[in-house]
Amino acid sequence: MPLASPLRALLPALLVVAALSPVASAQRALTDIPVPDPAAELAAMEVAEGYEVNLFAADPAICKPLQINFDPRGRLWVSSSSVYPQLRPGEIPDDTVTVLDDTDGDGVADVSQVFASGLHMPTAVLPGDGGCYVANATEMLHLADTDGDGRADTRRTVLSGFGTEDTHHLIHTFRWGVDSRLYFNQSIYIHSHVETPFGVHRLNGGGMWRFRPSTLDLAVFARGWVNPWGHAIDPWGRSLVTDGAGGEGINLGFPGAAYFTAIGTPRILHGMNPGSPKLCGLEILSGAHLPADAHGVLVTHDFRANRVCRYRLTESGSGFESEKLPDLIRSSRVDFRPIDVKMGPDGAIYIADWYNPIIQHGEVDFRDDRRDRMHGRIWRVAAQGRALVPRFDATTLSNGELIDLLMADGWARDAARRVLVERGLAEVGPDLDACSSAARRAAPGTAGYHPALERRCLELLWLRQGLDDGSSAAIDGTLLARVLGSPDPHARAAAARVVVDWADRLGRAGAGPAGSPGPIDLLAPTVDDDAPAVRLEGVRALAAVGARVGASPADSNRAAALALHVVDHPRDDALDYAVWLAARELQGAWLPAVLAGSFDDGGKLARVLFAIRAAEATAASGWMIDRWRSGAVTGTELDMLIDAIALLGDAGHQQSVFGFVSDPATPAVRAATVLGQQVEAHRKRRVVPEGDLKGLTRLVASREPALAAAAIDAAGLWQVAEAADGLGEIAADPGRDLAVRQGAIRALGNLPGSAAHESLARVAGAAATPEPVLAAALSALVGRSLIDASALTAAWLATGPGDGAIHEVMRAFLGARGAADRLAQALSTTTLAPATARTALQDVTAAGRPEPGLTAVLEGAAAAAGGRTMTAEERAWILARVALGANAGRGRELYRRENLRCVACHRIDREGGRVGPNLTAIGSAAQPDYLLDSLLDPAKNVKEGYGSLVVVTADGQVTSGIPVSRSDTELVLRDSLDKEVRLQLADIEEQAPGTSLMPAGLVDGLPAEDLADLVRYLSALGR
Amino acid sequence: MPSPARPRPGGLPPLAAQLFLAVAMVPWSGSGAAEPAGQPRFELQTGDRVVLLGDAIIEREGERGAIETGLVTTHPGAHLTFRNLGWSGDTVWAESRGVFDAPSAGYARLIDLVRGLEPTVVIVAYGRNESFASAAGLAAFRAQLGRLCRDLRGPTREAGDGAPPTRLVLVTPPPFEATPPLSAVAATARNAALSDYAAAIRAVAIDEGAGVVDLFGGVTDSLPAGERLTENGVHLSAAGYDAAAAVFAVACGRPLSGDFAVRTATLRAAVNTKNRLFFHRWRPANETYLFLFRRHEQGNNAVEIPQFDPLVEAAEATVQKLAQESL
Known part of the structure; x- marks a missing residue:
């Protein structure tokens, strides 16, 4: 069906009708609704130098595109929804998947075929397996065209149980991985409960799933994010993710990791561009049509600000650094809403423009008339004056031609891999075997070797992974070993993930050098690799292999021991996170072995201590005490050991640690560090050392500021009454730092006994006490004696203190039951300045509950000057x-x-x-x-x-x-x-x-x- | 492997309350003849209001309509009505129903929801997802299924208030099938575990005076030769649902006729339409904005959800009309 031109002439009239119709919602702010004319929208685009934009397709051929993906024939699949954001009662969901084609290669779609209709908010579409996979609210469907008429005639529920708590969070961002799994994401409010023959998979919150349709192997790849609406995979298989609400720019995703918003984990990873706009869609530029300086650049969309953004990654440590580049497109029109981007078969960039002046459905009413439900555009961005890439139909090529194309860029590589995988192992296997053995033979240093062979071997390995039918014959351990031993660290890192997939079929697991190498043997070198990225993938792979169902205790133990090698090497945040996560995931393996004395730490206690701290394994504190008492541990390892006991030990262990801290022979700086860990232990677990803690009084008076500060904190938290005098002296000492005095007052507030009380009252009553100290003392008194605190506070307020101090004290009163009334009584005989009363009133309001007595007193004082009355x-x-x-x-x-x-x-x-x-x-x-x-x-x-x-x-x-x-x-x-x-x-x-x-x-x-x-x-x- | 559920601010949504109101508008008719309570057999009576509860087997039945259509056609003139509350991945602990709360809150909502529908019969189909916990999870499953039965039945009614007690029917899960991607070895192991869970379900049925429909023992026998029971080893195929419908029909003593699938295509389509409308009523999209902690933004549109009630009612009327015509 040829594309009809948009009904431009009619649209202004339609808009007038829309504007005159009653708007149910109160939100009329956006009154300037643009005319949905593609020519005007194009004219309003400011395009980066060297690029040009044309309209590839538009309404009515498509409406409201949600995702675009090209198939191996070069056709563009578009899912569209006019039902979004919410089905109306009585409305039959009839959203569509449309296939667009540019048969004459002029950059404009000339064929448009509705492949499927009757869908309910298809937030994603991905061609494959004789049709396409489609997100359909609670389900992932596969729609197939079995009679070749271009329309789906079968509809199968592939997976179900996805949540619908928010319709722009529904499963989205479908894409094929280099491993030929289907990767897809869900957003933060979604709670999914998906059944497969292997069990129920649950994901409550945002995250990324991965799924192999042929085996129904489903797993959560990574967790977190708000709206992970962009996912690109670089040529070495690394996942890059954008978030449509997270604001951390480009994220590097790896297996098992947790990101912004992930729950149930004390630690998460962050994106590379904190403070960046919210981003939707992601693609990596490549191919001969685009100039060399564009290659590797990431394109994504700041859909709120109507612009197409660019980022450049530079490898750094175990991952990347990301730098924002000038925008590719900026528009002055509020209706330009770029949300998806893909490299096309001609080498140009294709951008799905959801086209809507109103976005989101939280702030703006579901039924707001300004919400556009009928328009949508696909824009094509080409490099000016550069030849296009010749387009081809990958389904017509031979296995050999397709295998060679795996070394190509962008669409061509993805198309070739897809066609090969769909042909299946039986048809492709012999050609793949031949290519693999040829590639394996060309080792570095031999004639005919080229460094590009490393990528080729990896691509062949990925193809093998994609063709996996679960049989023992499907894997190629020799090729895997070749890639794991590649001189190129990118290939080594990528191969580590393949080991996990094949773990149950590789050798006899843990058989050692005598047998064929098992998965752990293969991964062993990765954890001491020179390249941090290899160590990262290696440690994640070992965690997965060690924790998999069916792993023997010995294997798990060995995997854990190897994973902890990473502790020996420098670690950036992601790498430190990766080994931290491994230590937690494999706790069931290493902890019993450590306690039984059978764990192989290679003579490096630091590895075990890292694991104990990562897993917060309090059960290991007795073992640590024994190591300490044995006297065999010295130097920095001894410091680490004592720190870990201070953090994780029980009350008895803390007594030993406190003995060390209070030993005059212990250097003050060292004592401060350890005591700081004990304070942390109290904050986390409320643990107080057993025994006599009087020694703390000496530490409170230490000349080492860090030790004194830690001792002051500890005295309050542990309620060491003997420290009251020392704390009182500090609180009253004008020669001391204000913050130290405030700390001492907080500690005094916690202490039992009259000495602490008297110290506080003395400080609060002293005329020379500086305001911040006085405020702290009054606040501390509130919890001890309301009578004293109220009288002193009333007198103090009459002196007209500063706003900050007033807020602090008022909050203390408002936070204790009955205190506000006491203060009101004391204030009833006091004269306050109106400004003071108004400041105090702000806190009463902010408490969010009626305090009529205090409000009346303060309002009376405030009204003396007259509040604001507006005519x-x-x-x-x-x-x-x-x-x-x-x-x-x-x-x-x-x-x-x-x-x-x-x-x-x-x-x-x-x-x-x-x-x-x-x-x-x-x-x-x-x-x-x-x-x-x-x-x-x-x-x-x-x-x-x-x-x-x-x-x-x-x-x-x-x-x-x-x-x-x-x-x-x-x-x-x-x-x-x-x-x-x-x-x-x-x-x-x-x-x-x-x-x-x-x-x-x-x-x-x-x-x-x-x-x-x-x-x-x-x-x-x-x- | 339940994941931690995020707590939800704001407490219970008013959905359940609204739904209860809606039920009054649905033309459930008749209260049925009194039956002795506590007798473990499956029997449907005129005017029965049936709630289907369970995991994806029940949820997908809402799209297939096989079991429901089978029971309607084998009870001509009985004016049976069905409400499908299946949820993928669910268990006797309501692990799929916590939404932003813990599963325990989802369980409480489920009980409220079922009671609000005032069913005379609740068909409970759990056990397959739970069976992945194997022998270690069996005792807990059995105890919780018993608790679920008692909670569904509710407090014992006052004698003489005229309302018969809710009758329960427990369904054993269909067996896993050795079909790709599930290997024969894996299917055998799964079925060994599932067999224990099916036995536990039968035992609970006796304890609780519930009827039993034994899909585990019977559904394969009802499958025509050459047909696959499942699509993927676990989820019933179209033929599998028809076989399940046959087991249900036999269990209540009213076998299906051989041409059931062909003869009831129109009725089945009407059943599915009704179920889809009811789905949007009880599990609407955008719950976060309509009923939960972002209702301050779109709670005004929650008024649309009860507007599905007359649509469900009209679709129900169509089902009943077609059921009459098929007599």
Whole structure:
């Protein structure tokens, strides 16, 4: 079917109708809806020098493209959804997969065939196996065309059980890996429970799956991210991932790793471009059509800002460094929404433009009329003045031709691999065997050898992996060994992953040099490889082989022992993470062996200590104590050993450690480090050393600042009453650093007994005490004596202290049950400056619960100067000014002013707190009058979901905050300081809904002009 | 291997409550003749409201409609209605139903959901996913299945309130099939474990006074020669579902006629349409925005979800009409 040209003439009329129809939602901010004319959209693109853009395809041939992928014949498969974001009651889901072809090679699609319809939000499509794999809400389908008419006639559920909690999180980003597995991703809100004949696979949250359709081998490849909407694989098989909400740019993904947002792990990896925009789609540029300087460049999309971005990677350590390059395309049009990008069979770059002025469906109503449901474009970006790559149909080539094409770039290599894999082992095997043995024979140093042979051998290995039918004959251990021994570290690293796939069929596992090499034998050299990237893949492979079902205890133990070799070598963050993860995954193997004295650490205690710390193996602390007492451990290993006992030991072990710390012979700096670990152990596990802790009093007085600081912390946490006098002296000593004095006061606050109390009262009552110290002392007193604390605080407030100090003390009162009323009583006979009262009132509001007594006293004092009252005229004037002349730039400066405290609680893009609603797109959702009213009276309209919860715990602490999460045992609140507070459900005595946490009166001091600028700035956000 | 579920702020969604309301609008009719409770046999009565509960076997039945159509056609004029609550990967602990909460919260929601539907019969098909835990998991499975039965049945009704107790039917899982990609060796090992779980299900049925449909023991025998039971070793093929429908029909003493699949194609399509609509009603997409912790953004659109009720009702009416016509 030839493409019809868009119905341009009709569109303006349609838009007028749309604009006149009643808009159900209150969000009218985006009123300037562009005319969906591809020519106008193209004209608005600013394209990087040397490139040109043309329209490859557009509506009505396609609508709302979600993913594009080329097939081995060079045709482009497009999945489209007009159902997104939500099926209407009564609507029959009828989304499509369309196949586009450019048969005459002019860069414009001339054939468009609807391959399948009746789909429900097909967020991904990938051609293969006689049809295509399609994401269809809860399922992955395979649609096939068995009669060759170009339309699917069979529909099979391949996998099911994927979550639909958020329809832009549905499984997406399908692609074939170099191993010919189908890789696909899900986003953060999705909870998937997928059955295969081998068990149930669950993934709660974001992550990447990988799946071999022929064997139904399904696994989670990596976990985390918010919206991992881009996944490219470099020529050496390394996965690069972008996140449509994460803001860390390009991520390097490897097996088993966890990334931003992953739960249930204490450690995650990060992307290479922190602070980058949110990105969608990812492709690596290659091929003769593009200029050499473009090769290897990554292309992805900042769809929010309507631009196509470029990054360049440079190898570094075990991975890469990533540098942002100038954009490939920028558009001034809000409707240009590039979301996917693929290299085409002609060597040009193809970009799917979802085309929509409205993105997302959280902020903007599902049914908003401005949401476009019918348009979509595929743009083609070519290098100016350069010849295209001749296009071919890979399905018509011979096995030999296709095997040679595995050395090509981009589409051609992927197409060749796909066709070969689909032909199957029986048809391709003999040719592959011949090529493999020829390649193997050409060793480095022999005639006819070329370094490119290393890539060729790896490609042959990957092809072998793709053709795997599970039989013993399917694998090629000789070729695998050849690639593992390659002079090229890229090949060695990639081959380590293949060992995992074949582990059960390689030799007799762990048979050693006498038998044919087993998987662990093959991987053994990788962990001491010169190249950090090989060590990384090696340690991940050993963890997988050692932890796999059916591995013998001896094999697991050996895999663990080898994995820990990596500890001997320098480690960047990713490599350190990889071995940390291996130590945790193989804990069941090495820990019993260590305890039994049978673990082979190669004489390097550091390996075992690394593993113990990684796994937080408290069960090993007795073993460590024994090693210490044996006297056989010396030097830096002894230091590491004592540090690990300090972190993981029980109360008895901590006593031994404290003996070391308090021994005058121990150097002060060393004692500070170890004591710091003991403090950490208390924070994590509430463990206090047994025995006499009086020795701490000497350490509190140490001249070594680090030791004194650690001792002060320890004295408070361990409640060493004997330290009270020493702490009191420090607290009162004007010659001491303020932070040290504050630390001493915090410690005193924890100590039992009257000495601590008297010290605090003395500091709080002394006229010369500096304000920060005084504030700390008053706060500490709140928990000990409300009478003293209230009287002293009332007198202090009357002196007009600074805002920061007021906030600290007020929060202490508001955090203790009954304390606010006590303070109100004390204040009833005190005269406060209005400014002081207003500052204190902000904290009362921020507590999110009624404190009528304290509020009344403070309001009385504040009103003495008159709060802000706004007349209707003034309000109208401000709103008129917002509409006509206010300065958003000045508003932005005001927003960032510290005393307005906006940034502390609200987030715009990546900056700011999260206790208040995110304001990134507030302008598209809220009217200026609403914004003004919310600034003046925060309690008037509390955004749903931002109502606070007030919780009283058994210890009398009162915590107010926005609920973040709740499990069976724990409630997490975000308090008004934007900090997460974790509360054990068992400790909670009362809880009740509170009000807005936003302090009232924040903008009372602003002139009307400033208020107008601020509202103008906020109302422009997200538009 | 359950993964840790993320806790969800905001507590229970109002979905269950809304769904309960919806049920009142669905023309369930008749309350059925009283049967002695506690008798372990499977019998459907006029006007029975049947809930199907289980893992992907039940979930995919919602698209196939074989078992449901078989039971409708073998009970002419009985006006049976079915609501499918299957969920892939699910277990007797509701491990697939936690969503943002722990499975225990999903379990509580499930019980509320079933009770809200006021079924007279609940067909419970679990055990296959649990069987991967082999012998080590058997005792826990058996105990939890018993608990599930008691929770589904709910508190003992006051004598004389007129409502008969909910009858339970426990279904044993179909066997694993030695077909690619599942090897014969693997299938044999799986079936050895599954056999123990099937026995546990039969034992719980006796303890709990529930009826039994024994797919594990019977479904292969109902399969026509030359047909595969499954698509992939575990999930029933079209022929496998028809065989399962035959086992269900026999279990309640009403065998299917030989031309069942052909004769009921139209009815089956109507059943599937009804099930799809009900799926969007009880498991709508975008739950996060409609009912959960981002409802402040799109909770206003939650009003659309009950709008599926009249559509389900109309589709149900079509099913009943076609069922009458097929008499």
